[in-house]
Amino acid sequence: MNKSHLYIALILSGLGLGLFLYKVLALGFPVVKETKASIWYVETHVTFEADGGPVKVVMNIPGNQATLRVSDESFVSPGYGLTIKEEGVDRQAIWSVREAYGEQSLYYRGVVRRLPAKDLPKFEEAPSVIPHGFDGAELVAAKAILKEAKSRSADLESMVQQLIKIINRPKPDELVAPLLKADASVRDKALLMVRILALEGIPARLRHGVKLEDTREAILIERFQVFEKGRWACYDPITAEKKSLPGQECLFLWRGESPQVTVDGGHNVRASTAVRATLEQAMENAITRGRTSNPLLIKFSLFSLPVRVQQVYEVILLVPVGAFLIVILRNLVGIRTSGVFMPVLIALAFRETKISWGIILFVSMVLLGLAVRFLLDRLKLLLVPRLTVVLLSVIGFMVAISILTNHLGLERGVSVALFPMVILTMTIERFCIIWEESGPAETLYRGVASLAAATCAYLVMSWHPVGYLVFVFPELLVVIMAFTLLIGRYSGYRVSDLVRFKAISEKQR
Amino acid sequence: MRWALPGALKRGGVLAINRRNAHYTQFLNPRKQYPLVDDKLATKRLVMDSGISVPELYGLVEAPYQARNLDQILQERENFVIKPARGSGGKGILVFSGRYKRAYRLSNGHLMEAEELRHHVLDILGGLFSLGGQPDKAFVEEKVNFDPVFEAVSYQGVPDVRIIVFMAVPVMAMVRLPTRRSDGKANLHKGAVGVGVDMATGKTLGGVLGNAPVAEHPDTGHPIVGLQVPHWEMLLSLAARCGDLTGMGYLGVDLVLDRIKGPLLLELNARPGLNIQIANGAGLLPRLEEVRRERCRLREVEDRVRFSMERFAAL
Numbered sequence: 001m002n003k004s005h006l007y008i009a010l011i012l013s014g015l016g017l018g019l020f021l022y023k024v025l026a027l028g029f030p031v032v033k034e035t036k037a038s039i040w041y042v043e044t045h046v047t048f049e050a051d052g053g054p055v056k057v058v059m060n061i062p063g064n065q066a067t068l069r070v071s072d073e074s075f076v077s078p079g080y081g082l083t084i085k086e087e088g089v090d091r092q093a094i095w096s097v098r099e100a101y102g103e104q105s106l107y108y109r110g111v112v113r114r115l116p117a118k119d120l121p122k123f124e125e126a127p128s129v130i131p132h133g134f135d136g137a138e139l140v141a142a143k144a145i146l147k148e149a150k151s152r153s154a155d156l157e158s159m160v161q162q163l164i165k166i167i168n169r170p171k172p173d174e175l176v177a178p179l180l181k182a183d184a185s186v187r188d189k190a191l192l193m194v195r196i197l198a199l200e201g202i203p204a205r206l207r208h209g210v211k212l213e214d215t216r217e218a219i220l221i222e223r224f225q226v227f228e229k230g231r232w233a234c235y236d237p238i239t240a241e242k243k244s245l246p247g248q249e250c251l252f253l254w255r256g257e258s259p260q261v262t263v264d265g266g267h268n269v270r271a272s273t274a275v276r277a278t279l280e281q282a283m284e285n286a287i288t289r290g291r292t293s294n295p296l297l298i299k300f301s302l303f304s305l306p307v308r309v310q311q312v313y314e315v316i317l318l319v320p321v322g323a324f325l326i327v328i329l330r331n332l333v334g335i336r337t338s339g340v341f342m343p344v345l346i347a348l349a350f351r352e353t354k355i356s357w358g359i360i361l362f363v364s365m366v367l368l369g370l371a372v373r374f375l376l377d378r379l380k381l382l383l384v385p386r387l388t389v390v391l392l393s394v395i396g397f398m399v400a401i402s403i404l405t406n407h408l409g410l411e412r413g414v415s416v417a418l419f420p421m422v423i424l425t426m427t428i429e430r431f432c433i434i435w436e437e438s439g440p441a442e443t444l445y446r447g448v449a450s451l452a453a454a455t456c457a458y459l460v461m462s463w464h465p466v467g468y469l470v471f472v473f474p475e476l477l478v479v480i481m482a483f484t485l486l487i488g489r490y491s492g493y494r495v496s497d498l499v500r501f502k503a504i505s506e507k508q509r
Numbered sequence: 510m511r512w513a514l515p516g517a518l519k520r521g522g523v524l525a526i527n528r529r530n531a532h533y534t535q536f537l538n539p540r541k542q543y544p545l546v547d548d549k550l551a552t553k554r555l556v557m558d559s560g561i562s563v564p565e566l567y568g569l570v571e572a573p574y575q576a577r578n579l580d581q582i583l584q585e586r587e588n589f590v591i592k593p594a595r596g597s598g599g600k601g602i603l604v605f606s607g608r609y610k611r612a613y614r615l616s617n618g619h620l621m622e623a624e625e626l627r628h629h630v631l632d633i634l635g636g637l638f639s640l641g642g643q644p645d646k647a648f649v650e651e652k653v654n655f656d657p658v659f660e661a662v663s664y665q666g667v668p669d670v671r672i673i674v675f676m677a678v679p680v681m682a683m684v685r686l687p688t689r690r691s692d693g694k695a696n697l698h699k700g701a702v703g704v705g706v707d708m709a710t711g712k713t714l715g716g717v718l719g720n721a722p723v724a725e726h727p728d729t730g731h732p733i734v735g736l737q738v739p740h741w742e743m744l745l746s747l748a749a750r751c752g753d754l755t756g757m758g759y760l761g762v763d764l765v766l767d768r769i770k771g772p773l774l775l776e777l778n779a780r781p782g783l784n785i786q787i788a789n790g791a792g793l794l795p796r797l798e799e800v801r802r803e804r805c806r807l808r809e810v811e812d813r814v815r816f817s818m819e820r821f822a823a824l
């Protein structure tokens with residue numbers, strides 16, 4: 001028997017695995033994607049209308065904290081003088097100019113890095129407690145609140161939580177009302193709590209922050225912090241839930257007693273913060289190492305392509321993985337799908353629509369298409385025009401489903417347009433023929449088998465480690481090719497044969 | 510247990526699809542010869558030249574405009590079959606057995622308007638039933654008056670005899686009986702009953718419906734075991750000659766028995782199905798190996814027929 005496919009498969013897998021191992025061992029490419037990025041670009045953009053006179057802009061900016069470090073800061077502010085005021089970890093950037101007219105635009109940019117946990121300082125020095133500043137009736141009310149919070153708690157943590165709950169009680173509350181206006185903001189409430197805790201000599205503060213995850217417009221998150229056992233403990237100032245430390249939940253904070261940005265001499269102030277996570281440190285290092293030790297390898301790799309093209313290949317490189325799965329399902333398991341690579345293309349569409357919506361949309365498209373196809377049957381059209389009519393109605397349904405789901409606010413439904421419509425059309429025609437030739441049972445079997453194959457392909461293709469591996473190590477596709485060659489010459493039984501020919505094996509016994 | 514272990518199948522000598530493709534059809538069936546087998550018209554031409562009988566060809570539709578002449582082709586005929594030249598697995602075949610006014614009566618009793626029939630022919634030309642969807646031809650041929658021996662065990666349609674020919678030696682055979690579910694067609698995957706045949710005598714063994722063994726015809730209730738296939742030796746030699754003519758090493762030969770004309774060749778198949786093993790309750794592999802070992806000494810058609818009758822007798 002001809003064995004050349006064996007040798008070719010051996011050579012191919014040797015090549016693929018060799019390159020893979022070289023990249024992992026010599027260049028240090030990480031095999032598993034780091035689950036958390038370790039570098040972020042944080043950018044705050046402030047716009048306002050200047051009134052024509054002197055302008056002073058005060059912005060709270062982040063400082064080093066816990067496991068996060070800020071570096072490479074830049075301030076883009078044409079014509080403005082800049083001073084930075086630091087008070088411990090709290091920092092403020094102060095821009096000022098003698099005269100400014102019209103629309104003004106200021107940027108703050110910084111790079112945030114995560115440090116390994118071991119660099120975390122064990123204890124911080126206790127900060128000084130601000131004077132509470134209560135007197136008269138206010139002092140009585142504040143003490144009453146503190147007393148109630150204390151009476152319901154056992155330790156500092158539960159006392160703080162009780163305090164937050166009391167302050168956030170639905171109004172009117174006889175205890176809180178003298179101290180807090182009815183429309184008090186989160187900041188007002190937090191400042192009141194800081195002062196109440198000052199009565200007990202406990203340092204507390206309010207911090208603002210953003211989650212360190214890719215976003216164009218980060219939402220500001222407030223944290224009420226209380227100094228406990230040498231650390232700042234974090235609480236949600238509304239729900240009183242205790243939160244983990246800033247470094248652990250990638251929350252980057254700055255002082256929050258004053259608003260993020262205050263502008264004197266301007267109006268219509270808007271401030272938005274964007275966060276962008278970058279390539280992981282290890283990957284960046286590996287590419288840098290590769291550039292010096294093996295420049296050709298990096299120069300002619302996917303990383304040399306523009307980012308947009310890279311994103312396209314991230315998807316394209318998944319197709320062979322799906323196709324390989326189909327090879328396994330068809331030649332080793334023996335599942336009969338409708339159309340060879342149809343499930344892979346459907347799975348690609350599922351990636352965008354997500355699985356449950358994908359299945360709903362796919363099934364409804366096929367059913368609608370089948371309905372049209374059966375109606376068309378009466379018109380006795382020729383084959384190719386008939387296919388075209390089905391294609392047109394498929395596209396019509398797509399448009400209708402997109403518009404309808406958009407109006408219903410179902411965002412996923414809009415992505416129906418990502419289904420490969422020509423494949424859908426052929427699938428509908430094929431199902432229709434199967435229906436007429438072999439009856440509804442066989443059609444259902446094929447439909448379910450195709451959908452199951454598509455779901456399998458989707459699960460494999462949307463599993464992040466797989467996408468990461470084939471993109472960073474495209475040479476692994478050569479290994480897949482080697483296995484495909486082997487399956488291509490596999491002449492043993494399929495799983496379906498074991499059921500199908502069972503009668504014969506019994507007779508032999 | 511609903512599963513058999515791979516080892517058990519191997520002991521049974523079961524030939525499954527991966528092995529059939531990888532070791533037999535791909536190696537022994539030259540690509541160049543496929544058109545002779547895939548195109549039923551080419552097959553007809555090929556075997557008629559060597560004196561093998563086939564059902565009479567009434568007419569041919571090669572282009573859509575000719576579909577209008579369908580009436581001329583059909584004339585006053587009541588019994589005829591319309592087939593796509595390159596169809597597979599019985600797709601697109603319609604069997605007619607009468608007329609009612611302007612309509613044609615299908616073998617299952619349904620009526621089909623002339624207009625519908627023309628549309629079906631146009632679908633055939635468009636390639637709806639052909640391998641790979643290429644444009645195709647349609648032809649009309651006589652409906653075989655099948656031998657009365659199968660009368661009681663057929664539901665509408667035409668029963669046929671499928672013989673697997675390996676290196677021009679017949680190795681296994683079955684009778685395919687149409688059922689109500691198969692809609693008059695003799696294809697097992699459509700629900701026809703396959704009945705294994707003793708190679709030595711031409712007597713039927715047990716049958717199979719789907720993947721399960723049966724002893725009676727599901728519609729007529731008649732026993733299907735122990736029937737004698739007429740002209741058995743002649744069928745075997747016809748099959749062996751088809752192997753020679755096509756040059757295909759692994760071939761399925763479909764024959765029908767006309768009550769007057771005797772055995773007729775219906776079609777050839779380069780990728781014959783594997784359910785024949787279930788119908789015979791035996792695997793193909795040992796037989797194929799036996800033929801491979803001894804093929805060189807079997808020169809004449811008679812030698813090969815005798816060989817298969819001696820060696821492949823049912824136990």
